[in-house]
Amino acid sequence: MLRQYELVERVKEYDPDADEALLNRAYVYTVQKHGTQKRASGDPYFSHPVEVAGLMTDLKLDQETIITALLHDTVEDTLATIEDVEENFGKEVAQLVDGVTKLSKIEAMPEDERAAENLRKFLLAMSEDIRVLLVKLADRLHNMRTLHFIKSEDKRRRIARETMDIYAPLAERVGIYEYMREMQALAFEHLEPDAYATITGRLEQIRSTDGGQVDAIALAVKQSLAEAGLKVEVSGREKHPYSIWKKMAERHVSFEQITDIMAFRVITESEEDCYRALGVLHRTWQFIPGRFKDYISTPKNNGYRSLHTSLIYENSMRVEVQIRTREMHRTNEFGLAAHWAYKQGDRPDGQIAWLRDLIEIVDASHDAEELLEHTRLQVYQDRIFAFTPKGALFQLPKGSTPVDFAFAVHTDLGAQAVGAKINGRHMPLRTPLNNGDVVEIIKGKKAEPQLSWLSFVVTGKARAAIRRAVRLKERQEVTSIGRKLLDEIAARLPAKIGKKAIREGASRLHLEDEDDLYYAIGAHKLEDRDVMEALVPGSTADFPAAVEWAQQERAISIKGLTPGVGFLLGECCHPVPGDRIVGLRKPGEGVEVHAIDCLQLASGVDTDWLDLSWGKRSAGAIGRLRVTLYDRPGTLAEMAGIFAQNHANVINLKQAQQDHPFAHYEIDLDVKDLAHLTRIISALRASEAIAEAERV
Incomplete structure (x- = not known):
């Protein structure tokens, strides 16, 4: 654990103007507040926020972020309040701490809902200040490093799954690849322990028998570039176990069939040298077609810039090579954090446009499961690049369609899409886009999103917007049904009713307004009798206990059953009185009643068949x-x-x-x-x- 003076020295190294007294006070504050609390490892609890603060100093973040890291658990886990934090450390720190703090314990929720609710609050909080995300990612990374101390396997797997599904992709999207790789590796170890052990064992075996092959290839690459007059640094490593496992799963191949488990990084002096180095490598070794990507001329959404290529080395060995400048490397490893150094006043808002899409998805998602699905879609997947007719560039996941493109340009454009031109040709809306396509969306004034689009869109933003529009239309249609049904209900009342009676009736039923009442009736959330009583109190006092025929007469009896034997009407065929029926009886279960022409009867060949008929009074x-x-x-x-x-x-x-x-x-x-x-x-x-x- 970092000592107090060590943490302060780290900050002062890159920010000589940092307030040393304030940093010291924050360190002491977190130690005092957490007191004798212990972590699962047995270490003092305050060691966790101190280590998170240390991770923030690695990113050279401003003193407010360092202090936030020190205090991020005090409001949740101690008697400290946001007001205390603001009084001692200022409004900015208090806002950051409030953003990172989980606003409530959500332990009663199912697993997916708990993860989704935390994600919802987190996305909304970090939309105010991206530093909230940086602290949260460091918090999760340190928790993953100590995950093995938690005794419950189910809890370890839940945290690992949440990390793999939410936090590692978020780290990738803000460009902090160092965090992403370590999170994935640690989560993989807990989620797939057998696969992790097998792959790490094989990598260790290769390492011990390859005779320093990684170093030899790195030296050969450096020598070939030096001979061309390029001053470079070259490093090599085996790919991470999770990366290898993912490739095995995607390609459906064994470990032995993975030929490109080695990756090399070339650091050059300038952007021009990157392209010169690429030319030298392609002349020296055969490159693999389709595996070259230029993220320098067209950076990723998170600001990542580099040249990627794959070469065939000696003995048909495939190796991946990334070529970048030193400045690109820093940005690529630490992403947004590299732009948020204490000395830079401009926030890198241009790099977080995707965050606004996530916030829109939060608003559009109907429930927790949808939210998780949409955000996973938004943060995962390889990217393609497509252009508007005016040349504006949009990055989309691989497999995106013109509908995804339209929603990426603007939600309203997606909602009004009726057709598309791809490279000047009319094409179906479900056509997958390719890199470099020019896409023109054709709009219709009365157009609206179609439910069938969900079968081919791939972006979370498009999926969320379509579902929201379809739900809204369904609500309008059900409301329309309810308005018609209300007229029929009102006809049974002893007096005519007006709008005032409908408003008061909605209020008595604890509904917001008339539309909510119509919807509740159309969706059959209310019984007719309850609606009548709400509209005209006392109007059903002299009515029969059942106002409707279905309630008056609904009584089903079946002939051919032993007295006392229970029965269930088949959900597959929905038999009604008047249908010819048979029964299926399984040992230890009741009798299922089916229409004689039900297709499901074929599955009952091993059960007893009963010849049944409806009782005389059966109705409903x-x-x-x-x-x-x-x-x-x-x-x-x-x-x-x-x-x-x-x-x-x-x-x-x-x-x-x-x-x-x-x-x-x-x-x-x-x-x-x-x-x-x-x-x-x-x-x-x-x-x-x-x-x-x-x-x-």
Whole structure:
């Protein structure tokens, strides 16, 4: 652990004007506040924030960031408050500490939700100040270094998975590759211990038997460049175990089939020397087509700049070579942090445009699982480069389509896309883009995102925006159904109701406004009786206990069952009174009742078949329909009107697909019997709003 004077000396080395007294006070403050707290390793707890602060000095960050690192756990784990921090160390430090501090313990949440909620808060906090991210990444890196001290294997795996899925990709996106590689290696060791042990064992074996081959290749590269008059530094290493394992998984090959496990780095004096060195290496050794990338002329989003190439060395050995200047190397290893040195006042906002996309995804994501999916999509994947017709450059994940491109340019452009030209030719919206494509998006005034786009878009931003738009449209459609159903409910009331009664009814049901009431009715979140009582209190006092026929008459009995034997209506065929039915009985289970033509009956060959029939008083069951509407205004309301006219209650409505000019729905209806369901299907088929209607 760093001693107090050692930490201060580190900061003073690169920032002679740093406030030594303030740094000392922060060190003492964290030691005092954490007191006798211990880590899982048995070390004093304050050793953790001190080590995190040390990592920040490696990045040569300003004194406010160093102090934040020292204090980042005090508010969460001690009696200290944000007000205390602000009083002692100023508003800026207090804001940074508040950004890094987890705002609440979320232990009751499921695993994915807990990770997603932390990520949500984290992204919102770091959008205010990127230094929050830098401290958090260092915090996670040090925690990963000591992860093996945690006794619970499940907890170790959970933290490792969160690191692999969230923090390592974030480190990559801000260009701190040193952190990314170490996080991946440590997480890999806990997530795939057998694979980690096998690969590290093989690397150790190669190291002991290759006779210093890495050093020999590095020397040969340096000599060939020196002979061409280039002054360079060359270093070589085996690739990291996780990198090798990932390549094995992607290519579906064994360790023996991986030929490029060695990587070399060439550091030159100038950008011009980078290209000269590349030419020398390509003349000296055969290069592998398709493996050359120029990130100097076209840097990555995180500012990474370098030339990448792969060569075939002696004995058909493949080696990767990265060529860069010393300044590029510093930026590449430490990314945004290299631009945030104490002496630079300008924030590198141009390099964190992707962060704004992440914040937009946070706002658009419906739940925790979606948020994790979208952010993983946003931070992972190799990149391609595509241009607008005016020459603006956009970086996208490999496999991106014109829809992804449109959303990358602007959310509104993506929402209005109806077609695309790629290099001047009209192409389908699902066409994968290639490096260098010029993409022109064709807009439509009344266009809107389509659910089918989710089958081919690859960016988190596009996926989140499409889902948000589809959910909004579905809500509008369900609200429209609810408005129609409310008219039918209101017709049963003893008095006419106006807008005031609807507003007051929504309030009694603890809903925000009339639209929420319509939506709740359309989505069948409310019983008709509850709505009637909310609209006109006391109106159902003299009603039968069940207002609707379904509640009055819903009582199903089955002939052919032994008295007391339970039964369940098949979810696959949704039999209703009037269908010819049979029962399947499995040992130790109840009886499943199926329609005689149910396709699932074929799976019941090893069970007892029972000849069943409906009881005399049976009425009320769930019938499932598949309905295809013409995708135009009013068709959904017309369908809802048909249900209302036929006294059929909508139990569930789901849009299965939207394929212009059609919209496909699956609908569960509460119906009396087969005759009732048949009348509804006939009425649907007679409507000009409906293309097809059939029973599922």
